[in-house]
Amino acid sequence: MNISYKELSKINELQFQLIREQLRYIVENSPFYSKLFQKEKLLPNDILNLEDFKKIPMTTKEDLQHQNQDFISVPKAEIIDYVTTSGTLGKPVSFALNEADLQRLAENEKRSFEMVGITRDDVVQLTTTLDRRFMAGMAYFLGLRKLGAGIVRSGSGLPALQWESITRFQPKYLVAVPSFLLKMIAFAKQEGIDLKKTSVKAVICIGEPLRDSNLKLNALGRKINADWDIELFSTYASTEMATAFTECKEHTGNHNLPDLIFAEILDKNGKEVETGQIGELVVTPLQTRTMPLLRFATGDMVRKLGNNCNCGQNSLKISTPLGRKKQMLKFKGTSVYPQQVIECLNAFGSLNNYIIEALHDELENDKLLIKIPNEFNDLKALKTHLQAHLKVLPELQKIDGKEIDVLKFPKAGRKPVLFRDLRI
Ligand SMILES: [Zn+2]
Structure with a gap:
């Protein structure tokens, strides 16, 4: 179900139904949240609208770190994949996925790739790691598999192997960390590979910001494009969100997937900011089962970019993070x-x-x-x-x-x- 093309009022209605379903599931199955609801004297059925929903206290990274096991909401035998967060700030946190979560992750990434324009006729080279307890690498593979596209798992690093794979399999798309593209460019120059004649037309960029706060390519993006004329797509995701926010071909912000995540962008008093303003992204991933989170405060400051897009989707758009709240x-x-x-x-x-x-x-x-x-x-x-x-x-x-x-x-x-x- 892709509800992003429906009218905004319909999107909001469908999304709230999913929020209520998620709430019922969470309070029934998550030790952490059933305790929290008891303490706050809240019942899932009391939450009739978004105003009620926003009374639920936020979940923090510290909660996840200190009470990690209390977030597990399925029997251990159901768990298939164990991952950890990147741990850029502090210790990595454990996460786990069951079959339903893996299916959801595949759907999330499939839609993210569709937004960029990838079809089953295309070949995509994954220059990211699939192992090392990394959720995103697996998500790309599962998403492309669900989409039916061709996949080259060249893995991270090794510019020589990347170029050999490009020559061999002629991928139209890469998934890559932007600064790694600079290494590939340097290698190509050194080896006399003509960057004007490669099969690569676009890159789905991960892990580093690509645009400045005015949505223009930043210095890194411009540096790549100065040597290599490829379309660069910005994405933003995290293990806790288990969902990607992806740029469409308009490049005017990263779309959310409203049936897979509910995003709030809040000022320092916890009030939703106006379009154009910066606030902290607070997320409630929807349809997650093993470690569902409610109102998780990401600590990432993003700009709210509204719901209108020339691509026809009416889902909320946000910028990639402009900084950390604490910073x-x-x-x-x-x-x-x-x-x-x-x-x-x-x-x-x-x-x-x-x-x-x-x-x-x-x-x-x-x-x-x-x-x-x-x-x-x-x-x-x-x-x-x-x-x-x-x-x-x-x-x-x-x-x-x-x-x-x-x-x-x-x-x-x-x-x-x-x-x-x-x-x-
Ligand atoms: Zn769009």
Whole structure:
């Protein structure tokens, strides 16, 4: 059932029916939520509209971490696949899926691929890992399988194998992390592969932001397109959501799948924001069975982009995350997220080394400091650029480039750290 093409009022009606069904299932089967409902003196049948629904307390990442087993709502024998969250912030959390969840995951990804325009006639190369307890890799495989498309499981890394697979199987689409495309481009240049003549026409991008807050391709996206003329589709998903938000061909935001997830975008007081505004994404995945969640606060700040789209779908669209709620800086009266500053600095051509730090000043106000190398000499232009894009000017400090590298590559980390939060 794809209800996204129905009128908005119909979508909302059908979605609320699914929310009520999910509530009944959850309170009956989830130890965590049956306790919560008892404590709050709530009954599923008391929840007659969205206003009632929003009285249910939100579930946090900490709840999932500390009471993980209490979320399991099926007998152990029913569980088929065990996965963990990426653990970008804190310890990875365990998740599990039964047959119904795997079917649901396949349907979710099938629709995500259909939105991009993939059909059973196409070949898709998966340059992501299928194992390592990673839900998304499996979801892509299951979704393409359900769609009936051809699949090349080339796996992550190995640019040589990727190009050999492209030559061999002629895929029209790739699923890839955008920064990995840069590695593929570099390899192609080195090996004399003509990027104008490959079979690849589009890439479903995962794991990294591809657009800025105005929905234009960010520096990374532009860098890819400068060398390789392929259509880039942004997606946003997480293990907890078990659902992908995907861009259609209009590239004006990521569509939600209203029968598979209910999305709220809330301000700091828990009120739904207006279209165009930024708020925290709070999700209730629908039709999940093994570890169903109610009003899960993702901590991701997204922009609400409304329901109208030229593609004909009337489902809600959101931006990809603009930052983490905890990382928000209230800076000279404006809310700024580190990711916005990173995008802005990456877009400034001549600056290729920096680190951003958030601190408190003597009055406990947030302060934003950008450390740049001593040899950087385009300070005036950088200030104008920052002022124009962020509407506020952070403090700039010149230090030794080597010191920046030390801060950027802490011993335990695998990825460079571009933002340090020193406010706590
Ligand atoms: Zn659309």
